[in-house]
Every structure is written in structure tokens, then in C-alpha cells.
Amino acid sequence: IDLGSGDGRIVIEAARKFGARGLGIELDRALVEKSRASARSAGVADRVSFVEGDVLVSDISRASVVTVYLLPALIRKLQPRFIEELEPGTRIVSHAFALTSWKPDRVETVRISRPHPGQGDESTLFLWLVPADVRxxxxxxxxxxxxxxxxxxxxxxxxxxxxxxxxxxxxxxxxxxxxxxxxxxxxxxxxxxxxxxxxxxxxxxxxxxxxxxxxxxxx
Known part of the structure; x- marks a missing residue:
């Protein structure tokens, strides 16, 4: 599940390159329609779907991977739900912004070959695995x-x-x-x-x- 999926590129590429099934949740209706059209053009419309919705209240419990590229204020609101609703072992990947007080299991810095205007030539990705409650x-x-x-x-x-x-x-x-x-x-x-x-x-x-x-x- 991609939370705040924008134009859908993360979900579409995951389906195209790795055969994954995915769901993108996006508040902007125009971007949802654009994502659906892009999925059809890429030939992966049978494996991905895009819905208009609020990431703060959408069901995320069935995800095995959650990707986020959201502002820190939204990430802070989502963080308790990651622990409470996701199965242990679920992977969370965040672009640019880390979760609060939860250290990542892995951090990768990658070079961007064609950055957008105003964007740097490097990007940081954070990975967390949801831990089981063993306390x-x-x-x-x-x-x-x-x-x-x-x-x-x-x-x-x-x-x-x-x-x-x-x-x-x-x-x-x-x-x-x-x-x-x-x-x-x-x-x-x-x-x-x-x-x-x-x-x-x-x-x-x-x-x-x-x-x-x-x-x-x-x-």
C-alpha cells in the first residue's frame, strides 16, 4: 500500500518490475484518475488499484509493505497505526522523512539520475520492520x-x-x-x-x- 500515492508511480513500478500487487491511496481525485490511466498504459491494471481516500483513516491492516512519502506531521499521526494495525514483519518504507523515536532497521541513500527542479541529486530511504509485541x-x-x-x-x-x-x-x-x-x-x-x-x-x-x-x- 502506498499512502499518498500521487501519480501512482511507486505502485505501478512495483507491479511492472516485480509482479507485485498494490494499492495506492490518494486524496486528490485527479491524481487517482491519472494513476489508473498510467496503470492501464503500463499493462498492470489487473494487479494494482487506486482509490480516493484519506490516508489517516484508510484500512492498512492487509499490507505486507507500506510506502510513504508524506510530511512529518502526517507521518507522526500514522505511526501509532503502524504498530497497532500492521502485522509483525510488515515492512514500512519512508522516503526522506523518518518515524519519530523509532530507529530504522535500515537506511539507504541513493543517487537520483534525473532530479526534479529544486530537488537534490540524492535521496534517503528508511526501512522499518513492524516488531511483535513481546513486552x-x-x-x-x-x-x-x-x-x-x-x-x-x-x-x-x-x-x-x-x-x-x-x-x-x-x-x-x-x-x-x-x-x-x-x-x-x-x-x-x-x-x-x-x-x-x-x-x-x-x-x-x-x-x-x-x-x-x-x-x-x-x-
Whole structure:
């Protein structure tokens, strides 16, 4: 979904070059009509659609990729919806303007071969992956004992502490990418997935063996 799709070029090029299906949402009716005509000319009208609408209230929940080239004031209003309505792992790509207090997972600066009048010859793109909500207390059992872990979360940045099989645990390395979660602590390494319904499941690798570890959200 391209929010504020303008003349439709992002959605059309994604369909033409990569076979993607896409939706452009644009407030300007004339630009919507122009986008539809361009899609027909490019031969991708069967894979893309353009609608006249307000990006602040339009349904975005089905998107696997969201692209935005909007002023910071609009992006700030959209940011809570990205977290609340998009599935974990959904990619958000913003041109020129970053989200507030949410550090990007990747930043790319690209050269523009034919800039518009008044435009520079470089452009910055920001990428975020929507993180699963893993904050809170999690419990389970593995490696000969009960586990109680508390996860502190700020978007994709996480810290993990608690008790693992009777021993204090503080993860030195913890990462979250979409639903994929990992940490290392005290000679153990965990790789797993935050599943819908409050469940983290994966494999715990110790010095001697690998065992399954399932954690359930307590509160």
C-alpha cells in the first residue's frame, strides 16, 4: 500500500518490475484518475488499484509493505497505526522523512539520475520492520527447570532479564526482527518466534544440547 500515492508511480513500478500487487491511496481525485490511466498504459491494471481516500483513516491492516512519502506531521499521526494495525514483519518504507523515536532497521541513500527542479541529486530511504509485541512477563520450562523472563521493549529494541532454571539470567545480546526473536546469555543461545496468542517458541542451544523452549505470556 502506498499512502499518498500521487501519480501512482511507486505502485505501478512495483507491479511492472516485480509482479507485485498494490494499492495506492490518494486524496486528490485527479491524481487517482491519472494513476489508473498510467496503470492501464503500463499493462498492470489487473494487479494494482487506486482509490480516493484519506490516508489517516484508510484500512492498512492487509499490507505486507507500506510506502510513504508524506510530511512529518502526517507521518507522526500514522505511526501509532503502524504498530497497532500492521502485522509483525510488515515492512514500512519512508522516503526522506523518518518515524519519530523509532530507529530504522535500515537506511539507504541513493543517487537520483534525473532530479526534479529544486530537488537534490540524492535521496534517503528508511526501512522499518513492524516488531511483535513481546513486552512483559513470560514463563515456561526447559533445561531442567522453570523459566521466568521479563522482556522490556522499545519497538525492535529489547532487554531480557529473569530466572532460568533457578539461575539469574540477563541476556547480553537480544534482538527482535518482526516475529523473530533471539538472545544469548550464560553460554546459552535461543532462536525463536513470537507467535500470535502470547507464545514464544524456539530452540535453546546449550553447551551440551539443543532443547525446545516454549514461553507463555503471563501478564
Amino acid at each position: 512483559g512477563l513470560w514463563t515456561g520450562s526447559a533445561a531442567g527447570g522453570e523459566w521466568r523472563l521479563r522482556i522490556h521493549q522499545n519497538y525492535q529494541d529489547i532487554e531480557i532479564e529473569g530466572n532460568a532454571a533457578g539461575k539469574p539470567l540477563a541476556a547480553a545480546k537480544a534482538s527482535l526482527s518482526g516475529r523473530e526473536i533471539a538472545w544469548e546469555a550464560d553460554g546459552m543461545r535461543f532462536r525463536g518466534r513470537a507467535e500470535p496468542g502470547g507464545r514464544i517458541a524456539g530452540e535453546l542451544q546449550t553447551a551440551k544440547r539443543a532443547v525446545p523452549l516454549v514461553l507463555i505470556r503471563a501478564r
